[in-house]
Amino acid sequence: MKKQLKKQLTNSDNDGFFDRVYDVVRLIPAGRVTTYGAIARFTGAPKAARMVGWAMNASHLQPGFVPAHRVVNRNGLLTGKHHFRHPDMMQELLESEGIAVENDRIVEFSRVFWDPYKELI
DNA sequence: ACAGTGACCTACT
DNA sequence: GAGTAGGCCACTG
Numbered sequence: 001m002k003k004q005l006k007k008q009l010t011n012s013d014n015d016g017f018f019d020r021v022y023d024v025v026r027l028i029p030a031g032r033v034t035t036y037g038a039i040a041r042f043t044g045a046p047k048a049a050r051m052v053g054w055a056m057n058a059s060h061l062q063p064g065f066v067p068a069h070r071v072v073n074r075n076g077l078l079t080g081k082h083h084f085r086h087p088d089m090m091q092e093l094l095e096s097e098g099i100a101v102e103n104d105r106i107v108e109f110s111r112v113f114w115d116p117y118k119e120l121i
Numbered sequence: 122a123c124a125g126t127g128a129c130c131t132a133c134t
Numbered sequence: 135g136a137g138t139a140g141g142c143c144a145c146t147g
Contacts, residue, residue: 017143036129040142048142049129056128073129080128 017043021055022062024116028070030097032114033106035074042116057083069093076109 020043028034036049036056045051052071059066069090073079081090081104091101100107 037131040130045142047130047140049131050127050141051129051143053128054144068128071128078128083128 017045017048017051018055018058020044021052022059022066024120025056025059025066025068025071026064027116027120028067028114030067030070031099032112033070033072033076033094033099033109034114034116035072037074038116039071042120053080056080067093070097070114072106072109076106076113078104078106 021039024034024039024042036052037046039052040046040049043052056066056068056071059068068080069084071080078090078094078101081087084090091104094101094106099112106112
């Protein structure tokens with residue numbers, strides 16, 4: 001575990017996928033959210049959404065702040081809430097940023113959705 | 122070495 | 135529309 005993470009942290013023989021993922025996630029403004037798929041597309045691996053999820057799993061070990069709570073699945077569902085220190089932390093973080101969450105789902109998801117392609121061009 | 126498992130998504134029945 | 139299959143690739147037993 002530590003070895004692999006160290007590899008990514010040191011960025012030695014890494015193709016940069018994880019780092020690009022973290023970079024994009026860090027660029028998500030407060031009060032907006034994006035999806036695993038959107039990040040995967042934007043980082044050049046359209047079908048590697050699961051890897052984005054895995055990257056989020058290790059995001060808390062990254063240097064700096066990685067707002068993993070602003071990344072949800074395509075339906076606006078908070079599928080990753082159980083991987084936070086507290087299961088309800090994800091929802092509370094989102095609500096503290098002005099995002100309404102109901103039944104583990106983001107209300108008005110299409111309105112707060114942040115598309116890297118539209119915002120980072 | 123190998124098979125199973127995932128914070129997922131798209132595309133095809 | 136629901137259900138299935140395939141893809142991505144790191145990690146685990």
